[in-house]
Amino acid sequence: MTRSIPITAPAVDDLPPSPRPVESKPRRRRRRVTAHPVAGALFVLPFFLVVVAFLIVPLGYAFWLSLSSKSLALGTRFTGIDNYVRAFTDPVLLDGLWRVVLFGLVQIPVMLGIALAGALTLDAVTTKFAVAFRLIAFMPYAVPAVVGALMWGFLYSRTFGPFADLPTLLGGDPIDFFSASLLLVSLGNIVTWAWTGYNMIILYSALQGVPREMYESAVIDGATPVQIALRVKVPAIKQAISLAAIFTVIGTMQFFTEPQIMARFAPQISAGYTPNLYAYNQAFAYSDFNYSAALSFTLGFVVFVVAYAFVFVNRRRGARS
Amino acid sequence: MLSTRWIAKLRAGLVVTGLLAVAACGGAADNADGPVRVSVWAWYPEFKGVVDAFNASHEDIQVDWTNVGTGPDQYAKLKTAFTAGKGAPDVAMVEFQQIPTFVILDALVDMGQYGANDDKSLYAEWAWSQATDGDKVYAIPVDGGPMALMYRKDLFDQHGIPVPTTWQEYADAAAKIKAVDPNAYVASFGSDGGWLNGLMWQAGCRPYGYSQAKAKDQVKINLTAPECEKVVKLYGDLVDKGLMAKDKFFTADATAALDSGKYWTWAAAGWTPGYVAGSLKNTAGKWAVAPMPQWTAGADEQGDWGGSTFTVTKQAKNPQAAATVARELFGRSKTAWDIGLNKAFLYPLVKEVAADPAFTGKAYDFFNGQKVNEIFVPVSGKLGEFQYTPFQDFVFQDLNDRAAEAMSGSRQWSTVLGETQKNVVAYAEKQGFKVSR
Numbered sequence: 001m002t003r004s005i006p007i008t009a010p011a012v013d014d015l016p017p018s019p020r021p022v023e024s025k026p027r028r029r030r031r032r033v034t035a036h037p038v039a040g041a042l043f044v045l046p047f048f049l050v051v052v053a054f055l056i057v058p059l060g061y062a063f064w065l066s067l068s069s070k071s072l073a074l075g076t077r078f079t080g081i082d083n084y085v086r087a088f089t090d091p092v093l094l095d096g097l098w099r100v101v102l103f104g105l106v107q108i109p110v111m112l113g114i115a116l117a118g119a120l121t122l123d124a125v126t127t128k129f130a131v132a133f134r135l136i137a138f139m140p141y142a143v144p145a146v147v148g149a150l151m152w153g154f155l156y157s158r159t160f161g162p163f164a165d166l167p168t169l170l171g172g173d174p175i176d177f178f179s180a181s182l183l184l185v186s187l188g189n190i191v192t193w194a195w196t197g198y199n200m201i202i203l204y205s206a207l208q209g210v211p212r213e214m215y216e217s218a219v220i221d222g223a224t225p226v227q228i229a230l231r232v233k234v235p236a237i238k239q240a241i242s243l244a245a246i247f248t249v250i251g252t253m254q255f256f257t258e259p260q261i262m263a264r265f266a267p268q269i270s271a272g273y274t275p276n277l278y279a280y281n282q283a284f285a286y287s288d289f290n291y292s293a294a295l296s297f298t299l300g301f302v303v304f305v306v307a308y309a310f311v312f313v314n315r316r317r318g319a320r321s
Numbered sequence: 322m323l324s325t326r327w328i329a330k331l332r333a334g335l336v337v338t339g340l341l342a343v344a345a346c347g348g349a350a351d352n353a354d355g356p357v358r359v360s361v362w363a364w365y366p367e368f369k370g371v372v373d374a375f376n377a378s379h380e381d382i383q384v385d386w387t388n389v390g391t392g393p394d395q396y397a398k399l400k401t402a403f404t405a406g407k408g409a410p411d412v413a414m415v416e417f418q419q420i421p422t423f424v425i426l427d428a429l430v431d432m433g434q435y436g437a438n439d440d441k442s443l444y445a446e447w448a449w450s451q452a453t454d455g456d457k458v459y460a461i462p463v464d465g466g467p468m469a470l471m472y473r474k475d476l477f478d479q480h481g482i483p484v485p486t487t488w489q490e491y492a493d494a495a496a497k498i499k500a501v502d503p504n505a506y507v508a509s510f511g512s513d514g515g516w517l518n519g520l521m522w523q524a525g526c527r528p529y530g531y532s533q534a535k536a537k538d539q540v541k542i543n544l545t546a547p548e549c550e551k552v553v554k555l556y557g558d559l560v561d562k563g564l565m566a567k568d569k570f571f572t573a574d575a576t577a578a579l580d581s582g583k584y585w586t587w588a589a590a591g592w593t594p595g596y597v598a599g600s601l602k603n604t605a606g607k608w609a610v611a612p613m614p615q616w617t618a619g620a621d622e623q624g625d626w627g628g629s630t631f632t633v634t635k636q637a638k639n640p641q642a643a644a645t646v647a648r649e650l651f652g653r654s655k656t657a658w659d660i661g662l663n664k665a666f667l668y669p670l671v672k673e674v675a676a677d678p679a680f681t682g683k684a685y686d687f688f689n690g691q692k693v694n695e696i697f698v699p700v701s702g703k704l705g706e707f708q709y710t711p712f713q714d715f716v717f718q719d720l721n722d723r724a725a726e727a728m729s730g731s732r733q734w735s736t737v738l739g740e741t742q743k744n745v746v747a748y749a750e751k752q753g754f755k756v757s758r
Contacts, residue, residue, distance in 0.1 A: 073538035073753035159577040180729030267512035270722035284397035285714045
């Protein structure tokens with residue numbers, strides 16, 4: 001917005017250069033010619049103030065914090081990029097990053113695959129059942145993440161949950177959903193449960209925008225419903241799919257709520273289980289707000305790189321095909 | 322005379338401009354207006370009655386109590402407030418293991434300057450030594466958690482298994498329990514830093530040492546002493562052999578297992594009678610308490626799990642009034658302790674309250690009429706000095722994380738304490754401490 005005034009005030013340049021010293025006159029002139037942009041600026045002002053107060057200033061403050069190091073015994077001192085060097089070489093952070101990347105590599109395709117299949121089915125089937133299903137599939141998204149995680153904590157429980165003892169019906173051992181080997185799967189299931197419906201609705205809405213004529217011509221060409229779905233509909237909503245994917249990638253990199261809640265049930269969730277959890281613990285358990293700020297910026301940077309790489313690869317692939 | 326509205330405006334102005342240095346003015350205005358108001362954060366059960374009792378017995382000081390969350394939730398808010406420089410209450414409930422952490426954050430007022438050293442003889446020695454650093458009184462003890470062994474008397478009797486008096490007998494009992502009932506366990510390894518710490522304390526392990534008064538940047542870390550290692554070895558062996566379960570304490574699963582005969586014992590604390598009586602309905606009356614198994618037959622070594630204090634924060638507007646609140650909310654207050662003992666089931670660190678026949682002679686239905694405090698009270702008397710680090714959150718978290726690795730099989734139990742020691746020393750040095758063993 002700060003940029004908008006000079007840009008939208010070309011009239012100033014059109015005026016003949018003032019021979020007089022730049023004192024009172026230009027100001028008066030300026031006020032006259034920029035009357036319109038000022039009104040525009042006023043309209044933007046509330047939003048601008050909110051962005052400055054709740055985004056720019058906190059970001060700036062956090063960045064400033066990240067340039068200092070706090071040690072319990074020596075106090076706080078300015079250390080420049082030391083915290084970032086520490087972050088990029090911190091095995092706990094790197095382990096956590098690797099963990100969410102692995103998690104995302106499995107969970108995101110599974111979830112988006114289910115969401116896409118659901119959206120295509122909803123688009124093809126037009127019964128009352130489909131309407132009800134659409135609503136039900138969306139419902140988990142309306143459940144707050146904390147409540148969802150707690151609920152699943154109980155569903156996974158060996159005492160109260162229906163699933164843990166299922167193998168015993170066939171003579172097997174009960175499942176420990178909180179064990180080190182199953183924990184990521186258990187967490188992935190919660191996330192899939194919560195977000196599949198949401199993504200399904202995004203993709204379904206995109207399908208609604210595809211001109212029906214395309215399907216008709218495909219039918220005339222002799223395409224089966226499956227061929228229409230995969231060859232016509234999916235390419236038609238490619239944009240929406242990559243949008244859903246990019247949001248999911250960003251969300252996955254910031255994985256926090258579910259592991260934080262599940263830590264109450266699962267000792268295997270360590271202090272640095274995910275990068276965001278690590279940043280939280282650094283600040284609110286170990287009182288190292290400076291390093292926590294650096295971790296957050298590092299994570300933000302990684303998210304940016306991953307998201308951008310994703311968009312880039314997607315565009316390249318789009319251009320090729 | 323100033324109108325109250327004007328004073329309110331003035332006060333608001335002071336806060337906005339951050340001129341807290343003139344807080345003395347605010348205090349004076351408070352007195353002119355009425356009683357000094359002291360804000361308190363605490364999460365004790367049934368605490369409202371204690372606050373009401375304080376407010377009823379004090380005219381010049383009134384307490385405004387908020388429960389902002391239990392343990393770590395409250396500490397997160399406190400640490401944020403101390404970093405921000407405002408937003409902390411005048412008085413905050415803080416557990417013993419957290420006191421040095423808040424001391425090094427320069428968050429606590431030394432109540433010694435307001436005469437709190439006079440209270441020394443009132444409290445159990447171990448508690449007073451943890452709450453203070455020389456003459457500096459950083460906290461006023463409230464409740465503790467002297468440890469003893471809770472066990473299913475009916476099951477032990479029925480199967481003729483002797484109640485263990487040593488840890489070797491405990492391990493033997495664990496095997497017998499498994500033989501009797503393949504679905505049962507002697508207990509659970511609860512993944513609780515304070516619990517494991519209590520067991521180590523009882524084994525004579527003194528892994529930490531810190532005194533800000535002596536040397537702010539010196540800390541002792543020695544987790545690999547034999548007294549500490551033997552605890553992890555015993556419990557690790559039991560877990561590896563499948564004789565000990567892995568449920569985290571205080572989860573629905575662990576509580577249900579205690580209440581269904583799946584666990585036969587629990588190395589528990591003085592506050593446990595209150596906790597279990599409320600949550601274990603099926604097995605009420607079937608439990609009993611025995612003294613902790615010993616590492617050497619016939620010895621009398623004891624440990625503590627949990628306990629809390631009141632501290633006065635550096636952000637207190639009137640530290641003197643806040644110190645009075647910290648000292649007198651429980652302190653000698655009969656009404657407060659009546660609620661504390663009979664409704665909140667706290668274990669009192671005020672010696673005369675703990676020694677009162679009303680407490681020691683109290684029979685618990687949950688323990689089939691056993692007077693369990695006859696066991697807990699002497700334990701508190703036997704507890705020696707035990708110190709914590711000024712970064713105990715990190716220590717407990719790392720210990721829990723390494724133990725979790727051992728539970729999942731990705732680490733040998735014998736390396737748990739060594740690895741924790743390494744991580745904690747590295748952390749301490751990064752924080753600017755000189756580390757000794």
